[in-house]
Amino acid sequence: MKFKVQAEMTYTANTAGTLILNINALNNATQSVVAEELRVTPEMDEEELKDIAGENRLIRMQISEPCNIDISYHATVDNGWRLVDMSGIKETPVHQLPPEVLTYLHPSRYCQSDKLFRLAHNMFGDIDNPFVTVINMVEWIYTNIQYLSGSTNSETSAFDTVTEQAGVCRDFAHLGIALCRALTIPARYFTGYAYKLHPADFHACFEAYIGGSWILFDATKLVPLNGMVKLATGRDAADAALANIFGDIIFNTMLVNCTLADDAFKPFYYTSGSLQGISYS
Amino acid sequence: MKFKVQAEMTYTANTAGTLILNINALNNATQSVVAEELRVTPEMDEEELKDIAGENRLIRMQISEPCNIDISYHATVDNGWRLVDMSGIKETPVHQLPPEVLTYLHPSRYCQSDKLFRLAHNMFGDIDNPFVTVINMVEWIYTNIQYLSGSTNSETSAFDTVTEQAGVCRDFAHLGIALCRALTIPARYFTGYAYKLHPADFHACFEAYIGGSWILFDATKLVPLNGMVKLATGRDAADAALANIFGDIIFNTMLVNCTLADDAFKPFYYTSGSLQGISYS
Amino acid sequence: MKFKVQAEMTYTANTAGTLILNINALNNATQSVVAEELRVTPEMDEEELKDIAGENRLIRMQISEPCNIDISYHATVDNGWRLVDMSGIKETPVHQLPPEVLTYLHPSRYCQSDKLFRLAHNMFGDIDNPFVTVINMVEWIYTNIQYLSGSTNSETSAFDTVTEQAGVCRDFAHLGIALCRALTIPARYFTGYAYKLHPADFHACFEAYIGGSWILFDATKLVPLNGMVKLATGRDAADAALANIFGDIIFNTMLVNCTLADDAFKPFYYTSGSLQGISYS
Amino acid sequence: MKFKVQAEMTYTANTAGTLILNINALNNATQSVVAEELRVTPEMDEEELKDIAGENRLIRMQISEPCNIDISYHATVDNGWRLVDMSGIKETPVHQLPPEVLTYLHPSRYCQSDKLFRLAHNMFGDIDNPFVTVINMVEWIYTNIQYLSGSTNSETSAFDTVTEQAGVCRDFAHLGIALCRALTIPARYFTGYAYKLHPADFHACFEAYIGGSWILFDATKLVPLNGMVKLATGRDAADAALANIFGDIIFNTMLVNCTLADDAFKPFYYTSGSLQGISYS
Structure with a gap:
């Protein structure tokens, strides 16, 4: 597209x-x-x-x-987005993860997965299909975290957001990443241009490594998942700042x-029960 | 050696x-x-x-x-350690840093340089020779942070240590790294075996990128700087854990x-006024 | 008793x-x-x-x-414990609270209710009977926070525990207090001797001011609620330390x-659906 | 006045x-x-x-x-301000403190003196005259903490400010209080109207209990110390909010x-070497 x-x-x-x-x-x-x-x-x-x-x-x-x-x-x-079938997917054992993916299991500046270990396991630890697990996380974040411009700053991290329950797209992404890593699901920060984002701005969401692909998730639900133009990925916003x-x-x-810049755009969102993931890689 | x-x-x-x-x-x-x-x-x-x-x-x-x-x-x-002459060295402007070094300017899980920006500038911001600046940091850490086994844990970060002023080698290293990055001096975590460390254990210290070389610093002053066998470098302990x-x-x-396993070992430490740095890279 | x-x-x-x-x-x-x-x-x-x-x-x-x-x-x-009927109880409006109770609405060292405002409202904010609300909190704490000796220290606060989800009686109490205050239910720390606590030790739990009485709650569920001998109350452990x-x-x-030191002891616990509170004041 | x-x-x-x-x-x-x-x-x-x-x-x-x-x-x-001679004053041993003062030794929401224990002792621990010690703290705060409107919020505490080194009057006061308590000098928050404060606003500073009197200190140095009209004291801003x-x-x-509303006002500030404290109690 x-x-x-x-x-x-x-x-x-x-x-x-x-x-x-x-x-x-x-x-x-x-x-x-x-x-x-x-x-x-x-x-x-x-x-x-x-x-x-x-x-x-x-x-x-x-x-x-x-x-x-x-x-x-x-x-x-x-x-170049594509759909990936997520039905029947299981967690990838750590010994089968590609080496370059391992770094996305570690805690980082804004995603202190080490501190969220018990919480993530208490809330989402019973994993059958990891795609469904991350969808559940995203629903929980969307429901509990208030999107509130100006409520956070460049120092705010997932450890703050999980409790303070307010933030912007960057904070939503960091929290999703931290929860994934706490469950041994590799996850990374994703920034991009986003079609239909109002007001227009750069956008941040996250990718989780599931079934051998990086699958995109956006806990803000502000835009269609297939309308992104990817700028960068990284461990978190410290790696993928728009400007240093x-x-x-x-x-x-x-x-x-x-x-x-194309013909008919059909917005794609995750819907309840569907097992189609979207990937930009 | x-x-x-x-x-x-x-x-x-x-x-x-x-x-x-x-x-x-x-x-x-x-x-x-x-x-x-x-x-x-x-x-x-x-x-x-x-x-x-x-x-x-x-x-x-x-x-x-x-x-x-x-x-x-x-x-x-x-x-393979070597001495590097640090006399007359100036800070490397960011536009001259090799691209692979830039990541070591960013805050990371245990080294929240963003939160230490003003403190680092207030204490060490007047940089002539950055080697001397880092030596001054190391002296401040050594003097003010108490080496106290068991005082910290795997969640402790530089932001905690700068105030709580107790820790172990890992915490000393994280604090040094965070202060360097806050001053736009690239810095990374270094783990290794260490000759003459008592009790024997793995050791952690840090490297700062000065004058085009990674120079080793150890704010614990527990061992000679030329007696290390390098295991790993990384942004902080999250990247360079001995075991995951x-x-x-x-x-x-x-x-x-x-x-x-060699002939005569002559221990090397930084001494006041000397401008010889030690490098393992 | x-x-x-x-x-x-x-x-x-x-x-x-x-x-x-x-x-x-x-x-x-x-x-x-x-x-x-x-x-x-x-x-x-x-x-x-x-x-x-x-x-x-x-x-x-x-x-x-x-x-x-x-x-x-x-x-x-x-x-001198007594049962208090909690049926039909409503939240006490702030303008009806006794002045000496107001201080137990404020955040304190270990009970940062200000930081838990949204979380408390998202989880427990739909209050009909505040006794039932606090019982629900206690169940959530009991279910999600792991009782783990040595997992916390004298600096650990409710803000940490709500996320890290491990702690001891003191941490369970601080979290209960912080959640109550975030919902404008006055709450305070309670220390005492506790009958049938194994291993024997001092114990900490908390009181919430409901229906005009201080009602006791213990999210650890380690002991019968009527077997306490009260030592102290305070805003949190900073006010009510066993030793300074x-x-x-x-x-x-x-x-x-x-x-x-009495005849037959009949242990009292809160049970599902019962609306009898226990008070030591 | x-x-x-x-x-x-x-x-x-x-x-x-x-x-x-x-x-x-x-x-x-x-x-x-x-x-x-x-x-x-x-x-x-x-x-x-x-x-x-x-x-x-x-x-x-x-x-x-x-x-x-x-x-x-x-x-x-x-x-009703008065000057108090601070020459020859020593620290009051804890066993001589009036009981109602003891609470001002404990850590509180915004003044985590427990976490600043080593730092306070490293920086200011060598106490001869405690008035001089607090003057030294005030100078350090004034020199190192940048007065920056909007840099902090209602959740910011002394533990943050000591490292982030920016804040407003409230933050300056909290840091002074936390450092005092860490050194076993009772200290409390003070709010008031302040003559010659520009722009006009409520003001916050702190009192330390020295030589049997509550002595006023203001690390912002924004106003004369004898131009305050006292509103409240408390353990910190949680106790002494202008509005709840x-x-x-x-x-x-x-x-x-x-x-x-009086004749000639002669502004009073602490000056180097002077041992006159000012008290509003």
């Missing part, structure tokens, strides 16, 4: 510094960037890096003097957009 | 499960494993994996039924040993 | 200091101390104080030089005992 | 409920309310209560139906004012 995505951001650099952005759509075996343009004004030394996980596209910009910075990204992307800023550089404004 | 290292561990598996050990010495361009033997009793399906960072040697064992497990590792290793256990498998006993 | 209670404690004072004990049974309109004896060896300057809430009996001892201290307390106490120690004074040993 | 104080507050009650305000100036042996008027519109059932500590004046209002509420408080108050709201009652606006 093709989408046009756009991000316009402005910063004021009061000093020299470095800005690392992760707003370029992933371009891999699943998702194709059909066309894209990143314009940075004023011109500066910039380079594209791969992060440690090997896929996320980081743009590192060297800001050599105080200035106002305009960033404009436009792309047309085929997100070094120096006295102030974020001013942001405009994000995601529109359909 | 060559050492003989030994680790003997016993576990009781009450169920089937998976055990992932990270007790094999690193074998890379710096450190050479001259000889090694890992014996696992009873015989079981085991394989050696590389973790996401590409160097740590994980042994994954599939335990198919309840049993008592004996693990015995013996190796002779040349640790999945299933009802109980840790029983451990014996660790590290003896000299 | 009469009980004989006993507490024997030994301390080693390495320096001069002050020891404040709260092991003397309350003696008020409800509970009568029939006989008691407190012996402290060696002889020292001691006095009995009332704490700020006016009932708890603190024994303050001035230790003027290093010594070994033996404390022996024996008492016969009629605990000032100076280098080491706790060595403790022996606690509570035996029946 | 006489001041005119004023507080105007508006609330919207969407439901019936209870509002408890603590905006009436204390009226005790030290501070005299010369004249005062509290007007609440619309008329409602209201009563003045004393809280558990016996001095704070709580106005409890029963709101019986949805309405807009205007509160207007005007008073003329002689604050029960029901769906929304705070809208607030106007606070404090002007001189």
